[in-house]
Amino acid sequence: ETGVTQTPRHLVMGMTNKKSLKCEQHLGHNAMYWYKQSAKKPLELMFVYNFKEQTENNSVPSRFSPECPNSSHLFLHLHTLQPEDSALYLCASSQATGVSYEQYFGPGTRLTVT
Amino acid sequence: KQEVTQIPAALSVPEGENLVLNCSFTDSAIYNLQWFRQDPGKGLTSLLLIQSSQREQTSGRLNASLDKSSGRSTLYIAASQPGDSATYLCAVELDKLSFGAGTTVTVRA
Numbered sequence: 001e002t003g004v005t006q007t008p009r010h011l012v013m014g015m016t017n018k019k020s021l022k023c024e025q026h027l028g029h030n031a032m033y034w035y036k037q038s039a040k041k042p043l044e045l046m047f048v049y050n051f052k053e054q055t056e057n058n059s060v061p062s063r064f065s066p067e068c069p070n071s072s073h074l075f076l077h078l079h080t081l082q083p084e085d086s087a088l089y090l091c092a093s094s095q096a097t098g099v100s101y102e103q104y105f106g107p108g109t110r111l112t113v114t
Numbered sequence: 115k116q117e118v119t120q121i122p123a124a125l126s127v128p129e130g131e132n133l134v135l136n137c138s139f140t141d142s143a144i145y146n147l148q149w150f151r152q153d154p155g156k157g158l159t160s161l162l163l164i165q166s167s168q169r170e171q172t173s174g175r176l177n178a179s180l181d182k183s184s185g186r187s188t189l190y191i192a193a194s195q196p197g198d199s200a201t202y203l204c205a206v207e208l209d210k211l212s213f214g215a216g217t218t219v220t221v222r223a
Contacts, residue, residue: 004157042118043203043213056210090157099145099207100165105157 002026004106006091012112013081021076021109023091029104031097032074034066037088037108049074050097081113116141120204120214128222133191135217137204142182149178149189150203152216158203162189194221 004025013019025032034046048056049068063085065077074091088108094101117140127133137147146165150158162171162178164187170179175192191198201216 009155040123040215042215043205043211045210048210092158099209102160102163103211105159107155107157 004091004093004104006089006106006109008109009107010110010112012114013078014114015081015083017081018077018079020078021089021091021111023074023076023106025072025074025091025093025104025106027093027104029093029095030071031094031101032068032071033092033094033103034074034076035090035092037090039087043090047076048097055097078111081111083113086111086113116144116206116208116212118204118206118212118214120202120217122217123215124218124220126220126222127194129194129196131194131221133189133194133198133219133221135189135191135202135204135219137187137189137214139185139187139204139206139212141206141208142185144182144206144208146207147178147180147187148205148207148211149176149187150205152201152203161202194219196221196223 007022031050035043037043046060047066052068067075090108091106092103094103119138148163149161164171164180177190180187201218203216204214205211
């Protein structure tokens, strides 16, 4: 595997389910990000991790719970979601946080909440 | 709060025509501006990055200009091909990347 991978690629879940999204980067980077892309809307930054430590939480509801066990893996745990949470969730990584460190994006997980 | 706007939201052109995609941003205090391409089912691919001190960047058939003082950038794609069909996103960076909603381009063969 190369680059940034995300699993699953598609997920359908009910509002009472608990599921997790996984992201793995094979680039030796130290920073990882979760973004949300809703239909016809700009990407919204959700969380930033740098060297496994969360450095940014962009006012994300607590039904989204991130976990970064090491610099290569990032999870997004989901519970009690709402239909408006249906979106494409993109993971990205960069060598470090800060300007001019290019972010590399995964293919995303298409989430549908029913 | 930085607002990034991309016009038009969608564009359809015949093959061979030149493409002009526009991006505007409200806060000119940026470090850089990036243009990305997004294909269905795939992540974002960075096309061009313009530092705030630069006026343009070129890569093959792609040319991006930046007018920081007026808060505008334009992406030109010369001699469009069906393979250029995708969504193009503009993003400006200060303390984080702020994205526009994108322009979806269809190039008709």
